[in-house]
Amino acid sequence: MIDFHTHILPGIDDGSRDIRMTEQMLEKEAAMGVTHVYATPHFYAHRANVNRFLERRQRSYAQVQELLERRSDLPKVTVGAEVYYFEGMGKAEQTPQLCVEGTDVLLVEMPFEQWKEGVYRDIRELILRRDLRVVLAHVERYIGLQKNQDVWDRVMELPLTIQMNGESFLHFGLTRRFCMKQIREWGGKVLIGSDCHNLTDRAPNVAQALAYIHSKTDGEMIKKIEETEKKLLCPPM
Numbered sequence: 058m059i060d061f062h063t064h065i066l067p068g069i070d071d072g073s074r075d076i077r078m079t080e081q082m083l084e085k086e087a088a089m090g091v092t093h094v095y096a097t098p099h100f101y102a103h104r105a106n107v108n109r110f111l112e113r114r115q116r117s118y119a120q121v122q123e124l125l126e127r128r129s130d131l132p133k134v135t136v137g138a139e140v141y142y143f144e145g146m147g148k149a150e151q152t153p154q155l156c157v158e159g160t161d162v163l164l165v166e167m168p169f170e171q172w173k174e175g176v177y178r179d180i181r182e183l184i185l186r187r188d189l190r191v192v193l194a195h196v197e198r199y200i201g202l203q204k205n206q207d208v209w210d211r212v213m214e215l216p217l218t219i220q221m222n223g224e225s226f227l228h229f230g231l232t233r234r235f236c237m238k239q240i241r242e243w244g245g246k247v248l249i250g251s252d253c254h255n256l257t258d259r260a261p262n263v264a265q266a267l268a269y270i271h272s273k274t275d276g277e278m279i280k281k282i283e284e285t286e287k288k289l290l291c292p293p294m
């Protein structure tokens with residue numbers, strides 16, 4: 058089992074505070090059967106430049122590597138980023154450097170507002186011209202903001218992968234209903250990530266989410282999710 062979206066690197070964003078918290082979060086991941094965690098700290102183009110971000114990420118990751126040398130019982134960790142959408146990201150030269158290490162997979166956090174034409178153009182450019190494999194982070198968090206769904210519909214028709222947060226499956230309500238409906242419709246293009254930030258209110262929870270999905274779809278959707286993970290994340294898995 059993998060956790061594709063986490064803020065588990067220490068001291069780099071609003072996720073894990075320090076290496077001790079990272080260790081406890083990884084213990085929690087391991088206890089629920091996660092074998093591979095993707096560390097995806099926030100990247101905001103208006104706040105940091107790419108080089109400085111990569112340097113900071115490397116310093117933080119070095120602490121995790123040291124930890125993993127001592128603790129072979131913890132999941133493997135691969136670094137990436139959760140890249141907040143910025144205008145022109147489709148053409149920006151350095152965008153590919155923010156992919157999950159060793160892959161062409163880019164996790165994009167979309168704007169928390171009505172999506173406009175430029176958003177579609179940038180995402181399309183990343184996929185069709187730059188040959189990146191785009192994963193949209195927690196899509197269930199944007200749908201309510203799309204009063205006009207034209208751009209949403211066109212984005213979703215692109216060959217991309219959709220990530221949903223574990224949390225969205227854990228409580229009765231509209232969000233869970235939306236996710237279950239979309240998971241059936243989008244089938245082989247959905248991934249689950251915990252988007253964990255800590256050990257309390259935003260803790261690792263992929264296993265609980267998958268258990269819920271399993272209970273509602275006879276395991277059929279779990280197989281599709283696993284296939285999507287394999288296709289997307291080879292070779293680092």
Ligand SMILES: [Fe+2]
Nearest residue numbers: 062064139252
């Ligand atoms: Fe996140």
